[in-house]
Amino acid sequence: MGLRSFFDRIEPQFEKGGKYEKYFPIYEMVESFLYTPKTVTTVAPHARSYIDMKRIMTYVVIATIPCILWGLYNVGYQTNMAIAELGASGWRAWIIDTLGIGFNAANPLANIAHGALYFLPIYIVTLVAGGIFEVIFATVRGHEVNEGFLVTSMLYALIMPASTPLWQVALGIIFGVVIGKEVFGGTGKNFLNPALTGRAFLYFAYPAQMSGDTIWTPVDGFSGATALSVGASSGYESFPERGLEWSDAFFGLMQGSIGETSTLACLIGLAFLLITRIANWRLIVGCLGGMIAFSTLLNLIGSDTNPMFNMPWYWHLVIGGYAFGLAFMVTEPVSASHTNMGRYIYGALIGFMVVMIRVINPAFPEGMMLAILFGNVFAPLIDYFVVQANIKRRAKRNV
Numbered sequence: 001m002g003l004r005s006f007f008d009r010i011e012p013q014f015e016k017g018g019k020y021e022k023y024f025p026i027y028e029m030v031e032s033f034l035y036t037p038k039t040v041t042t043v044a045p046h047a048r049s050y051i052d053m054k055r056i057m058t059y060v061v062i063a064t065i066p067c068i069l070w071g072l073y074n075v076g077y078q079t080n081m082a083i084a085e086l087g088a089s090g091w092r093a094w095i096i097d098t099l100g101i102g103f104n105a106a107n108p109l110a111n112i113a114h115g116a117l118y119f120l121p122i123y124i125v126t127l128v129a130g131g132i133f134e135v136i137f138a139t140v141r142g143h144e145v146n147e148g149f150l151v152t153s154m155l156y157a158l159i160m161p162a163s164t165p166l167w168q169v170a171l172g173i174i175f176g177v178v179i180g181k182e183v184f185g186g187t188g189k190n191f192l193n194p195a196l197t198g199r200a201f202l203y204f205a206y207p208a209q210m211s212g213d214t215i216w217t218p219v220d221g222f223s224g225a226t227a228l229s230v231g232a233s234s235g236y237e238s239f240p241e242r243g244l245e246w247s248d249a250f251f252g253l254m255q256g257s258i259g260e261t262s263t264l265a266c267l268i269g270l271a272f273l274l275i276t277r278i279a280n281w282r283l284i285v286g287c288l289g290g291m292i293a294f295s296t297l298l299n300l301i302g303s304d305t306n307p308m309f310n311m312p313w314y315w316h317l318v319i320g321g322y323a324f325g326l327a328f329m330v331t332e333p334v335s336a337s338h339t340n341m342g343r344y345i346y347g348a349l350i351g352f353m354v355v356m357i358r359v360i361n362p363a364f365p366e367g368m369m370l371a372i373l374f375g376n377v378f379a380p381l382i383d384y385f386v387v388q389a390n391i392k393r394r395a396k397r398n399v
Helices: 002-014 021-034 053-063 065-086 091-099 108-141 148-158 166-180 194-205 227-234 246-251 263-275 281-301 313-318 322-329 340-360 368-397
Strands: none
Touching (some): 053 322, 065 148, 065 263, 148 166, 148 194, 148 322, 166 194, 194 368, 263 322, 281 313, 281 340, 313 322, 313 340, 322 368, 340 368
């Protein structure tokens, strides 16, 4: 009650005509983070709903919790496994030694603690760097800071390799916030996914560290090929020889970006979003259908020179960033199509494109990031043609 009274007491100073009027976006951001927004519709007609922006964004962040927890465990596990081979060094190793946690990969708590020492700096830098530019744009424009950045920052941190330098993390999120969202007017007006925009910028600006061709285990001297690059060179049949079974890929016990490795964790988050109706199931059906149909077609065609032609759809599902992108990026409501038929087409286009990029383009075996951004660009056009088709059909019906 004391904190609520404090906010009520200082609010007039931040409202129009108050001493700190230009800082109202900062006040509103802090207040709405701690309490339910007080803004209500005062002019008819009234549209009543228990869902508001804050609730939607909170649900999406909650949905990422399984990916966060598994990401902490898996990063720590992969790192401790590498340390067993090469030894430990750096400030993280000093903290682990000081706390007496140890580098035992068989100890879940040791893995989670070690993984947190990689994830938390990335997430904190993302929040600070991106948040500063969110506040700058909100202050200049005189509007509130939207909760959308909470989702953007979390998704961005989870698609980062644990070995990413923190200055690159900051640069990528700034680019994603400014170029991917704010230049178009802010939350709700962007046509590109800001988190993927920042990630794509880092990929093209620093391909040596972001190409996806190295194992992202953050231990100096420990590197190798990702599952997708192994599939591109040797075929998916060679996965068991490299120690990767389908079940390992499904549960996420392999190297990769922090939150992308576990298909199971992604599906749990997706189920939550579908149950709460935050995600639209048509987008999921379209994306799965496009991926399964095109990968099956390529399996039937076959190739003696390109092993990726023979990779079945259930392997495409569990490796790379497909499952994470399906759960949290394809379903992002702002940059996706908004018509029901358009959602099927939009999802199918992404499913088709991810297989196309992975199989046909050996230089970039991942594909999901670029496929989603490609879909973002075409979403307005898809909706336009769907609406025009509906108009023409209704016109013929009335003739």
